[in-house]
Amino acid sequence: MYVAALAAVPVAGSAADRPNILFLMSDDHAAHALGAYDGRLAKLDPTPALDGLARDGMLFENAFCTNSICTPSRATLLTGQYSHVNRVTTLSGHLEGDRQYVANLIRDAGYQTAMIGKWHLKREPSFDYYCVLPGQGSYFNPVMRESGRPWPDNLRRFSGYDSSHSSDAIVKASIEWLARRDRKRPFFLMHHFKAPHDNFENAERYDFLYEDASVPEPASLWKVPNHGSVSTDGAGTSIGKRNARRNMGHHMFVDPELGAEAYKRTAYQRYLKKYLRTVRGVDDGVARLLAFLEEDGVLDNTVVLYTSDQGFMLGEHDYIDKRWMYEESQRIPLLVRYPGAVAAGSRNDDLVNNTDLAPTLLELAGVTPPSFMQGRSVVPLLKGRRLEDWREATYYRYWMNYAHHDVPAHYGIRTKEFKLIFFYGLPLDAPGARESTTTPGWELYDLRRDPREARNVYGDPAYAEETRRLKHELLRIKAEIGDTDEKYPELMAIRQQHW
Numbered sequence: 001m002y003v004a005a006l007a008a009v010p011v012a013g014s015a016a017d018r019p020n021i022l023f024l025m026s027d028d029h030a031a032h033a034l035g036a037y038d039g040r041l042a043k044l045d046p047t048p049a050l051d052g053l054a055r056d057g058m059l060f061e062n063a064f065c066t067n068s069i070c071t072p073s074r075a076t077l078l079t080g081q082y083s084h085v086n087r088v089t090t091l092s093g094h095l096e097g098d099r100q101y102v103a104n105l106i107r108d109a110g111y112q113t114a115m116i117g118k119w120h121l122k123r124e125p126s127f128d129y130y131c132v133l134p135g136q137g138s139y140f141n142p143v144m145r146e147s148g149r150p151w152p153d154n155l156r157r158f159s160g161y162d163s164s165h166s167s168d169a170i171v172k173a174s175i176e177w178l179a180r181r182d183r184k185r186p187f188f189l190m191h192h193f194k195a196p197h198d199n200f201e202n203a204e205r206y207d208f209l210y211e212d213a214s215v216p217e218p219a220s221l222w223k224v225p226n227h228g229s230v231s232t233d234g235a236g237t238s239i240g241k242r243n244a245r246r247n248m249g250h251h252m253f254v255d256p257e258l259g260a261e262a263y264k265r266t267a268y269q270r271y272l273k274k275y276l277r278t279v280r281g282v283d284d285g286v287a288r289l290l291a292f293l294e295e296d297g298v299l300d301n302t303v304v305l306y307t308s309d310q311g312f313m314l315g316e317h318d319y320i321d322k323r324w325m326y327e328e329s330q331r332i333p334l335l336v337r338y339p340g341a342v343a344a345g346s347r348n349d350d351l352v353n354n355t356d357l358a359p360t361l362l363e364l365a366g367v368t369p370p371s372f373m374q375g376r377s378v379v380p381l382l383k384g385r386r387l388e389d390w391r392e393a394t395y396y397r398y399w400m401n402y403a404h405h406d407v408p409a410h411y412g413i414r415t416k417e418f419k420l421i422f423f424y425g426l427p428l429d430a431p432g433a434r435e436s437t438t439t440p441g442w443e444l445y446d447l448r449r450d451p452r453e454a455r456n457v458y459g460d461p462a463y464a465e466e467t468r469r470l471k472h473e474l475l476r477i478k479a480e481i482g483d484t485d486e487k488y489p490e491l492m493a494i495r496q497q498h499w
């Protein structure tokens with residue numbers, strides 16, 4: 001079952017020969033809120049420690065999630081499968097222990113395994129040790145469920161100067177576990193921050209960070225793009241409406257008596273600063289973990305990966321939150337540091353998605369990824385190889401039709417040059433369902449000319465040939481990964497009508 005993992009790693013004769021794996025994940029940390037991704041927020045220097053990971057290792061420029069919502073992303077991470085295969089399509093999904101494949105296979109390969117922080121998959125984590133927040137958990141004085149003891153003795157409350165904030169508590173629990181680990185065996189630690197999930201809360205020490213700064217605004221905060229061929233009522237997309245009940249000002253307690261422009265400007269500044277203060281807590285936590293490993297003498301024999309369960313809209317398109325297939329929400333940061341085999345400062349622009357994470361973690365541990373995993377290990381890419389048969393389009397599907405933030409269900413593909421989205425708008429039978437949910441619509445973006453997705457070119461005759469090609473590719477991928485519309489007669493009927 002074992003294979004040679006990375007060039008610098010000896011062929012695994014025993015577990016002791018293999019690298020430690022520290023998998024760091026945050027919640028809703030958009031790539032454009034990392035300095036290393038060099039977006040409009042980079043000049044605020046939001047993530048010095050994470051930028052260090054990019055300097056020392058590889059940054060993936062085109063990494064994406066396949067369903068931009070918490071629980072499904074985590075299920076994909078552990079199974080290497082798309083949502084329709086692991087059946088965790090929505091927030092109400094869960095993952096039984098026997099399907100937590102990454103944890104089980106790496107433990108079986110001789111690693112000691114731990115899951116610390118936000119879990120959100122409801123069932124018991126299948127790790128040697130766990131210390132996890134129940135559900136979303138609390139930002140302050142969090143209670144976590146710890147393995148090895150029956151309820152209620154398994155509840156541990158974190159408080160005090162070093163752990164009253166959830167990011168500090170999760171770092172403390174990880175460092176404690178690392179300090180008492182069995183040094184004869186390599187470790188696999190999944191360290192998952194709750195931050196910066198909304199409603200953002202930073203530790204008190206960041207209260208004045210960025211106080212005098214002015215956070216750059218995206219142009220689309222003011223000039224909402226015309227996405228729509230179906231509806232152009234300023235809602236921002238063909239059928240998705242802006243949710244007046246959940247907006248930046250609502251979150252930040254901005255005085256609604258301010259004029260519209262001042263309200264938006266004030267809300268944006270407060271919202272972004274609060275988010276970036278919460279991000280800084282994550283970054284400082286990463287710095288502390290890396291410092292611990294360095295002091296422990298194992299940093300360079302540890303593969304350190306950093307990602308987020310999905311991206312986040314920070315005022316782009318005048319939106320907040322995730323769920324959308326738009327770039328800010330679909331894209332995830334992905335950084336990998338492993339000095340023995342990954343060149344410092346290297347970058348890769350292949351289309352990677354979060355089904356690839358599980359096979360990657362397995363190969364790093366010297367385990368051959370099982371064929372039921374749908375993603376592909378990026379280990380060859382880490383070594384600087386170009387694979388001619390790497391995917392040319394990445395699939396996306398958001399299932400929760402109008403469940404939160406008024407985001408309609410949709411699916412689509414993104415290539416390096418184009419993005420095609422189909423808002424299939426299944427009718428809702430829920431009380432209060434809106435007429436708009438039954439209005440399907442297509443969007444097409446030419447990312448070469450329009451990387452911010454400001455102009456929907458679906459229906460433009462100049463793109464007719466490209467549209468046909470992309471639709472064909474969309475159907476091909478849906479068949480390949482087993483998410484065909486034939487399984488859903490109602491959806492199939494809509495598609496046939498609007499193809």
Ligand SMILES: [Ca+2]
Nearest residue numbers: 027028070309
């Ligand atoms: Ca999330």
